[in-house]
Amino acid sequence: MKKFYLFLAVVMLVLAGCGQTNESTEQVEEQEQITLKVGSLIPPMTEILELVKPTLAEDNITLEMIVLGDNVQPNEALASGEIDANFFQHVPYMEEFNRNNEASLTPVTPIYFANYGVYAKEYDSMDQLPEGAVVAIANDVSNIDRSLSLLAQHGVITLKEKEDVYYTQNDISENPKNYQFEEVDLLMLSRMYDDADAVVMTPAYAAPLGLTPKSDALVTEGVENNFAITLVAREDNVNSEAIQKLAEAMTSEEVKTFLEENYDETAIPAFE
The missing domain is CATH 3.40.190.10 (Periplasmic binding protein-like II)
Structure with a gap:
């Protein structure tokens, strides 16, 4: 009888150990989530x-x-x-x-x-933009740099040699058609499509207006940047x-x- 109780105690210990192991495994799995x-x-x-x-x-x-x-x-x-x-x-x-x-x-x-591209509601090319046209660009310094660089890439403006981290409007050395650059919040760019002569923006903001770089942009940036x-x-x-x-x-x-x-x-x- 003593042997039976001893055997029963061992079995209970083993089962208890298995329960702890399963509990531990579940905790580890939970931690891994x-x-x-x-x-x-x-x-x-x-x-x-x-x-x-x-x-x-x-x-x-x-x-x-x-x-x-x-x-x-x-x-x-x-x-x-x-x-x-x-x-x-x-x-x-x-x-x-x-x-x-x-x-x-x-x-x-x-x-x-x-x-990145330039979009205009009333014009089909950069050459058509009139003297003194208002061009809307994003107002944070990195995107001012990007917008001006895009326009310089296509000969619309000329920029001085970069002396700081970013180009600003002060770095424009030549602006033959005297474009006026209006800096607005990035999320306001698409709204400027009706108010400005042209807007420089990414496809994400052009898309809600039904515009794409290939079909509608006057000039685009590409991937060399x-x-x-x-x-x-x-x-x-x-x-x-x-x-x-x-x-x-x-x-x-x-x-x-x-x-x-x-x-x-x-x-x-x-x-x-």
Whole structure:
């Protein structure tokens, strides 16, 4: 009888141990589930993030997309740790935020080139723009630089040799037709299409107006530049496994095919 009770006690201990092991395994599995918060603004950025969600889920990463209302919030939220990454900007814009806010935002990988262009409601070519025409451009320093560089690339204006990080209107050395450059908030550019003679903007802001670079832009930028829309994280998390998995998913053949089939020349893949 003593042997039976001893045997029963051993069995109970073993079963208790198995229960603890299962409990421990479940806890580990639960810990491996990661939620990645990524801030973004508009398509195709938001569509790309939606597209890669299932891929990340296979690695136990839940992608939570936070759609924000302007082009300032995503960087503020990332710098403060409210989100883990953002996807809406090019590197020069990010660098300007870092300089102004003593932040340590860090590029992860470029995703696509948003083909910058000049659009006009009443004119079909730059030559048709009248003397003194009002040209609307974004008012942040990186996009002022980008807009002026695009116009200089096509001989519309001439710029001095760059002495600072960015070109400003003070760097215009020749403006033969005396164009007036009106600087407005990035999100206001599409609204200026009715009010200004021309607007310099990305396809994301031209698309709601039914405009595309190939069909409607007077001149375009192309891909020989450092303005690719880029996945951005922070210095403290850029090398984390979750962020690197996100970068891998966003530079997949699936994303490349999606851009080529749905956005053609308006969002040109920046990766092979």
